Amino acid sequence: MSKNIFSELENLGFNNIKNLEIYKNSSGDKIMESNEPKKNTLSPLYNKEIICPVCNNTFQAKAVKSSFYRMLKKDSDFFIRYSSVNPYFYDVWVCNNCGYAALKRDFEKIRDFQKSLVKEKIQCLWHGKSYPDVYNVDIAIERYKLALLNYIIIDAKSSKKAMTCLKIAWMYRLKENIENELLFLKEALNGFNDAYYNEDFPIYGMNKFTTMYLIGELNRRIGKEDTALIWFGNVITSNLASSKIKDLARDQKDIIKEKQTSENNPNPIKENPDKIPTKKKGFLSKLFNRK
Numbered sequence: 001m002s003k004n005i006f007s008e009l010e011n012l013g014f015n016n017i018k019n020l021e022i023y024k025n026s027s028g029d030k031i032m033e034s035n036e037p038k039k040n041t042l043s044p045l046y047n048k049e050i051i052c053p054v055c056n057n058t059f060q061a062k063a064v065k066s067s068f069y070r071m072l073k074k075d076s077d078f079f080i081r082y083s084s085v086n087p088y089f090y091d092v093w094v095c096n097n098c099g100y101a102a103l104k105r106d107f108e109k110i111r112d113f114q115k116s117l118v119k120e121k122i123q124c125l126w127h128g129k130s131y132p133d134v135y136n137v138d139i140a141i142e143r144y145k146l147a148l149l150n151y152i153i154i155d156a157k158s159s160k161k162a163m164t165c166l167k168i169a170w171m172y173r174l175k176e177n178i179e180n181e182l183l184f185l186k187e188a189l190n191g192f193n194d195a196y197y198n199e200d201f202p203i204y205g206m207n208k209f210t211t212m213y214l215i216g217e218l219n220r221r222i223g224k225e226d227t228a229l230i231w232f233g234n235v236i237t238s239n240l241a242s243s244k245i246k247d248l249a250r251d252q253k254d255i256i257k258e259k260q261t262s263e264n265n266p267n268p269i270k271e272n273p274d275k276i277p278t279k280k281k282g283f284l285s286k287l288f289n290r291k
């Protein structure tokens with residue numbers, strides 16, 4: 001990757017990481033949830049006491065109470081849009097003592113050799129940072145990138161890096177930063193492609209067919225429509241895929257077909273507005289105008 005995707009992390013101590021490749025080999029652990037939340041009824045957020053598995057430091061991680069989630073809609077690549085407090089902003093836990101960071105569901109699953117790598121390559125550079133009580137999209141991007149950097153350093157599985165890249169892409173979508181959204185969608189796709197062939201399912205809760213659909217949809221979003229059609233076709237024709245995921249694949253296949261028809265027709269057929277929500281339409285038109 002030529003662009004320095006970690007430029008936001010320079011003020012945290014990581015100022016010489018320009019040519020880091022996200023994907024190399026894959027190895028790692030299965031995911032697991034941990035720790036019951038402490039109750040607090042006054043705020044949508046609560047603090048969870050976490051013990052860092054790398055340095056044994058105890059710290060408070062912020063989390064959103066599930067009763068405060070207000071889901072507006074789901075984008076076709078599974079990004080959920082929320083109306084009020086955004087749980088994605090609190091998805092990464094960071095140990096301020098050593099700089100270890102990971103998606104919260106991965107945080108406690110780290111192997112001994114990986115702990116050593118964090119101590120050798122992250123802790124010695126880490127400056128520490130005090131975050132405000134409430135996080136915003138820019139803080140979320142910084143924290144996701146810190147998690148991604150840790151995953152690269154500890155040689156985590158491709159799926160972990162891919163999911164982190166996908167979430168970074170979603171944060172840039174919130175900011176309507178198309179260029180960076182596409183950059184991280186492409187990196188997410190690279191990782192999910194690798195995970196599809198080399199890792200066991202489920203991958204972050206996705207079975208094989210959901211992963212196939214997502215790979216198709218990421219291809220579609222970055223403009224690789226022919227590849228997207230192959231993945232969607234494989235979902236649609238599978239005997240084992242659920243009708244729900246087949247329907248999603250059919251919808252996205254139809255969007256490509258309608259677009260291709262309109263491009264070959266001097267009087268374009270209008271797309272069914274029900275198929276593409278307004279937000280995505282804007283994204284698609286910007287994407288395709290770039291060609």
Ligand SMILES: [Zn+2]
Pocket residue numbers: 052053054055056057095096097098099100
């Ligand atoms: Zn630590």
